[in-house]
Amino acid sequence: MTSNIDEVYLEGEDFIVRSLRQSDLTKRYLGWMNDPEITQHLETGENGSSMEELVSYFENQSESTYQTFAIIDKHNDKHIGNLSLNPISLKHNQTGLGGIIGDKEYWGSTGAFVESMRLLIEYGFTVLKFHKIHSGVSMFNIPSIIASKKVKFLEEGYRKDHMRYPDGSYADVMIFGQINPYIKNKKT
Protein backbone atom coordinates (compact mmCIF):
# COMPACT_ATOMS: atom_id res chain seq x y z
CA MET A 1 0.00 0.00 0.00
CA THR A 2 1.55 3.27 -1.10
CA SER A 3 0.55 6.82 -1.83
CA ASN A 4 1.56 8.60 -5.02
CA ILE A 5 3.25 11.62 -3.49
CA ASP A 6 6.66 12.46 -2.08
CA GLU A 7 7.04 12.64 1.68
CA VAL A 8 6.51 16.09 3.16
CA TYR A 9 7.87 16.92 6.63
CA LEU A 10 7.23 20.34 8.17
CA GLU A 11 8.43 21.06 11.70
CA GLY A 12 7.01 23.78 13.91
CA GLU A 13 7.60 24.75 17.52
CA ASP A 14 5.26 22.18 19.05
CA PHE A 15 3.83 20.26 16.11
CA ILE A 16 4.95 18.47 12.96
CA VAL A 17 2.93 18.28 9.77
CA ARG A 18 4.04 15.41 7.58
CA SER A 19 2.58 13.29 4.80
CA LEU A 20 0.09 10.74 6.04
CA ARG A 21 1.74 7.30 6.21
CA GLN A 22 0.37 3.81 5.90
CA SER A 23 1.16 3.30 9.58
CA ASP A 24 -1.19 6.19 10.43
CA LEU A 25 -4.21 4.26 9.16
CA THR A 26 -5.10 2.91 12.58
CA LYS A 27 -8.32 2.03 14.38
CA ARG A 28 -7.81 5.21 16.37
CA TYR A 29 -7.86 7.31 13.19
CA LEU A 30 -10.84 5.33 11.92
CA GLY A 31 -12.54 6.07 15.22
CA TRP A 32 -12.20 9.81 14.62
CA MET A 33 -13.97 9.48 11.28
CA ASN A 34 -16.85 7.63 12.89
CA ASP A 35 -17.26 9.96 15.86
CA PRO A 36 -20.18 12.32 15.12
CA GLU A 37 -18.77 14.89 17.53
CA ILE A 38 -15.56 15.05 15.49
CA THR A 39 -17.12 14.87 12.02
CA GLN A 40 -20.15 17.10 12.68
CA HIS A 41 -18.59 20.09 10.95
CA LEU A 42 -17.26 18.16 7.94
CA GLU A 43 -19.07 18.17 4.65
CA THR A 44 -18.15 14.51 4.09
CA GLY A 45 -18.61 11.33 6.10
CA GLU A 46 -22.36 11.31 6.50
CA ASN A 47 -22.51 7.54 6.83
CA GLY A 48 -19.27 7.01 8.66
CA SER A 49 -16.10 5.50 7.23
CA SER A 50 -14.61 2.04 6.91
CA MET A 51 -10.93 1.06 6.96
CA GLU A 52 -11.26 0.21 3.27
CA GLU A 53 -12.37 3.78 2.57
CA LEU A 54 -9.45 5.21 4.55
CA VAL A 55 -7.03 3.01 2.61
CA SER A 56 -8.60 3.98 -0.68
CA TYR A 57 -8.45 7.67 0.25
CA PHE A 58 -4.79 7.25 1.20
CA GLU A 59 -3.84 5.36 -1.96
CA ASN A 60 -5.63 7.70 -4.33
CA GLN A 61 -3.78 10.84 -3.25
CA SER A 62 -1.91 12.64 -5.97
CA GLU A 63 -0.26 15.97 -6.56
CA SER A 64 -3.13 16.97 -8.82
CA THR A 65 -6.13 15.93 -6.72
CA TYR A 66 -5.56 15.98 -2.98
CA GLN A 67 -2.88 15.36 -0.37
CA THR A 68 -3.38 14.41 3.25
CA PHE A 69 -1.06 15.19 6.14
CA ALA A 70 -0.78 14.00 9.72
CA ILE A 71 -0.48 16.47 12.59
CA ILE A 72 2.01 15.12 15.13
CA ASP A 73 2.65 16.46 18.64
CA LYS A 74 6.44 16.86 18.75
CA HIS A 75 6.55 16.30 22.48
CA ASN A 76 5.02 12.82 22.52
CA ASP A 77 5.04 11.78 18.83
CA LYS A 78 1.27 11.42 18.95
CA HIS A 79 -0.83 11.61 15.78
CA ILE A 80 -3.57 14.03 16.82
CA GLY A 81 -5.30 14.98 13.60
CA ASN A 82 -5.05 15.53 9.89
CA LEU A 83 -4.90 18.33 7.39
CA SER A 84 -5.55 18.04 3.70
CA LEU A 85 -4.96 20.09 0.61
CA ASN A 86 -8.22 19.25 -1.10
CA PRO A 87 -9.37 19.82 -3.77
CA ILE A 88 -6.21 20.79 -5.61
CA SER A 89 -6.76 22.60 -8.90
CA LEU A 90 -3.62 22.77 -11.01
CA LYS A 91 -5.62 24.52 -13.71
CA HIS A 92 -6.38 27.45 -11.42
CA ASN A 93 -3.24 27.07 -9.31
CA GLN A 94 -5.16 26.88 -6.04
CA THR A 95 -6.17 24.41 -3.37
CA GLY A 96 -8.69 23.95 -0.62
CA LEU A 97 -7.46 23.40 2.92
CA GLY A 98 -9.30 21.41 5.55
CA GLY A 99 -8.66 19.30 8.58
CA ILE A 100 -9.68 17.86 11.89
CA ILE A 101 -8.21 17.57 15.33
CA GLY A 102 -9.25 14.01 16.14
CA ASP A 103 -7.64 13.74 19.57
CA LYS A 104 -10.05 15.53 21.89
CA GLU A 105 -7.31 16.20 24.43
CA TYR A 106 -6.21 18.94 22.01
CA TRP A 107 -9.61 20.61 21.76
CA GLY A 108 -8.91 22.92 24.70
CA SER A 109 -7.08 25.40 22.50
CA THR A 110 -6.75 26.33 18.85
CA GLY A 111 -2.95 26.12 19.20
CA ALA A 112 -2.44 22.79 17.42
CA PHE A 113 -4.69 23.68 14.53
CA VAL A 114 -3.24 27.17 14.11
CA GLU A 115 0.40 26.07 14.17
CA SER A 116 -0.16 23.15 11.81
CA MET A 117 -2.21 25.23 9.38
CA ARG A 118 0.48 27.92 9.36
CA LEU A 119 3.08 25.27 8.46
CA LEU A 120 1.00 23.83 5.63
CA ILE A 121 -0.02 27.23 4.24
CA GLU A 122 3.63 28.29 4.17
CA TYR A 123 4.49 25.06 2.35
CA GLY A 124 1.60 25.56 -0.06
CA PHE A 125 2.75 29.05 -0.96
CA THR A 126 6.55 28.68 -0.95
CA VAL A 127 7.10 25.11 -2.22
CA LEU A 128 3.97 24.21 -4.15
CA LYS A 129 3.58 27.87 -5.15
CA PHE A 130 -0.19 27.91 -5.20
CA HIS A 131 -1.63 31.28 -6.06
CA LYS A 132 -4.47 30.83 -3.61
CA ILE A 133 -5.51 28.63 -0.67
CA HIS A 134 -9.14 28.58 0.40
CA SER A 135 -11.44 26.89 2.88
CA GLY A 136 -15.05 26.71 3.97
CA VAL A 137 -16.00 26.58 7.64
CA SER A 138 -19.41 26.05 9.22
CA MET A 139 -20.67 29.03 11.21
CA PHE A 140 -21.20 26.61 14.10
CA ASN A 141 -17.51 25.74 14.16
CA ILE A 142 -16.21 28.71 16.13
CA PRO A 143 -12.77 27.18 16.93
CA SER A 144 -12.04 26.61 13.23
CA ILE A 145 -13.26 30.07 12.29
CA ILE A 146 -11.02 31.68 14.87
CA ALA A 147 -8.11 29.47 13.79
CA SER A 148 -8.73 30.45 10.15
CA LYS A 149 -8.62 34.13 11.03
CA LYS A 150 -5.47 33.64 13.10
CA VAL A 151 -3.68 32.17 10.07
CA LYS A 152 -4.68 35.27 8.07
CA PHE A 153 -7.44 33.81 5.96
CA LEU A 154 -9.73 36.58 4.78
CA GLU A 155 -13.51 36.23 4.71
CA GLU A 156 -14.77 36.11 1.15
CA GLY A 157 -18.43 35.47 1.83
CA TYR A 158 -21.02 33.00 2.98
CA ARG A 159 -22.87 30.02 1.58
CA LYS A 160 -26.37 30.11 3.01
CA ASP A 161 -27.69 27.01 4.80
CA HIS A 162 -24.92 24.97 3.25
CA MET A 163 -24.57 22.27 5.92
CA ARG A 164 -27.18 20.21 7.72
CA TYR A 165 -26.59 19.01 11.25
CA PRO A 166 -27.99 15.86 12.92
CA ASP A 167 -30.62 17.94 14.75
CA GLY A 168 -31.97 19.12 11.40
CA SER A 169 -30.63 22.66 11.65
CA TYR A 170 -28.76 24.26 8.75
CA ALA A 171 -25.61 26.31 9.04
CA ASP A 172 -24.10 28.92 6.77
CA VAL A 173 -20.55 28.21 5.67
CA MET A 174 -17.98 30.99 5.80
CA ILE A 175 -15.71 31.08 2.76
CA PHE A 176 -12.10 32.00 3.50
CA GLY A 177 -9.25 32.66 1.11
CA GLN A 178 -5.65 33.73 1.12
CA ILE A 179 -3.60 34.87 -1.87
CA ASN A 180 0.04 33.86 -2.06
CA PRO A 181 1.91 36.82 -0.54
CA TYR A 182 5.21 35.80 -2.12
CA ILE A 183 4.36 35.98 -5.80
CA LYS A 184 2.61 38.53 -7.92
CA ASN A 185 0.99 36.97 -10.97
CA LYS A 186 -2.39 38.59 -11.17
CA LYS A 187 -3.78 38.90 -14.69
CA THR A 188 -4.99 42.41 -15.30
Add this chain to the structure above:
Amino acid sequence: MEISNSNKIKEIFIEVLKLEIDEYTETLSYLEYDPWDSITHMKIVAKIEQAFDVEFEMRDIIAMESVAKVKEIVANHINGSN
Protein backbone atom coordinates in the same frame (compact mmCIF):
# COMPACT_ATOMS: atom_id res chain seq x y z
CA MET B 1 -20.11 53.64 25.12
CA GLU B 2 -20.67 54.68 28.76
CA ILE B 3 -17.61 54.42 30.99
CA SER B 4 -19.31 51.91 33.29
CA ASN B 5 -20.07 49.60 30.38
CA SER B 6 -16.59 50.05 29.01
CA ASN B 7 -15.17 49.12 32.41
CA LYS B 8 -17.32 45.99 32.58
CA ILE B 9 -15.84 44.81 29.29
CA LYS B 10 -12.35 45.68 30.46
CA GLU B 11 -12.79 43.67 33.67
CA ILE B 12 -14.02 40.66 31.70
CA PHE B 13 -11.04 40.74 29.35
CA ILE B 14 -8.55 41.15 32.17
CA GLU B 15 -10.12 38.30 34.13
CA VAL B 16 -10.47 35.80 31.27
CA LEU B 17 -7.19 36.51 29.49
CA LYS B 18 -5.33 37.17 32.77
CA LEU B 19 -4.02 40.46 31.37
CA GLU B 20 -1.87 43.06 33.04
CA ILE B 21 -3.64 46.45 33.02
CA ASP B 22 -1.34 47.86 30.35
CA GLU B 23 -1.89 44.86 28.08
CA TYR B 24 -5.55 45.79 27.70
CA THR B 25 -5.92 48.06 24.68
CA GLU B 26 -8.56 48.80 22.05
CA THR B 27 -6.41 47.08 19.43
CA LEU B 28 -5.96 43.83 21.36
CA SER B 29 -7.11 41.17 18.88
CA TYR B 30 -7.41 37.41 18.71
CA LEU B 31 -5.74 37.60 15.32
CA GLU B 32 -2.46 38.47 17.01
CA TYR B 33 -2.78 37.44 20.65
CA ASP B 34 -2.43 33.65 21.03
CA PRO B 35 -3.96 33.27 24.53
CA TRP B 36 -7.20 34.68 23.07
CA ASP B 37 -8.24 31.42 21.43
CA SER B 38 -11.61 29.77 20.85
CA ILE B 39 -12.05 28.69 24.46
CA THR B 40 -11.23 32.06 26.00
CA HIS B 41 -13.25 33.74 23.26
CA MET B 42 -16.38 31.82 24.21
CA LYS B 43 -15.75 32.61 27.90
CA ILE B 44 -15.53 36.31 27.07
CA VAL B 45 -18.71 36.13 25.01
CA ALA B 46 -20.60 34.27 27.74
CA LYS B 47 -19.52 36.74 30.42
CA ILE B 48 -20.47 39.73 28.28
CA GLU B 49 -23.87 38.20 27.50
CA GLN B 50 -24.42 37.70 31.22
CA ALA B 51 -23.14 41.14 32.23
CA PHE B 52 -25.26 43.01 29.68
CA ASP B 53 -28.20 40.62 29.53
CA VAL B 54 -27.90 40.24 25.78
CA GLU B 55 -27.60 37.30 23.40
CA PHE B 56 -25.35 37.50 20.39
CA GLU B 57 -25.88 36.02 16.94
CA MET B 58 -23.20 33.68 15.65
CA ARG B 59 -21.99 36.34 13.22
CA ASP B 60 -21.49 38.83 16.05
CA ILE B 61 -19.53 36.25 18.04
CA ILE B 62 -17.24 35.65 15.07
CA ALA B 63 -16.88 39.37 14.34
CA MET B 64 -15.69 40.12 17.89
CA GLU B 65 -12.06 39.89 16.88
CA SER B 66 -10.73 42.88 18.84
CA VAL B 67 -11.61 44.85 21.97
CA ALA B 68 -12.78 47.74 19.79
CA LYS B 69 -15.04 45.44 17.79
CA VAL B 70 -16.45 43.88 20.95
CA LYS B 71 -17.33 47.33 22.27
CA GLU B 72 -18.95 48.30 19.00
CA ILE B 73 -21.10 45.15 18.89
CA VAL B 74 -22.10 45.43 22.54
CA ALA B 75 -23.03 49.10 22.03
CA ASN B 76 -25.16 48.16 19.02
CA HIS B 77 -27.00 45.58 21.10
CA ILE B 78 -27.59 47.94 24.00
CA ASN B 79 -28.79 50.72 21.72
CA GLY B 80 -30.86 48.34 19.66
CA SER B 81 -32.71 47.04 22.69
CA ASN B 82 -33.68 50.53 23.90
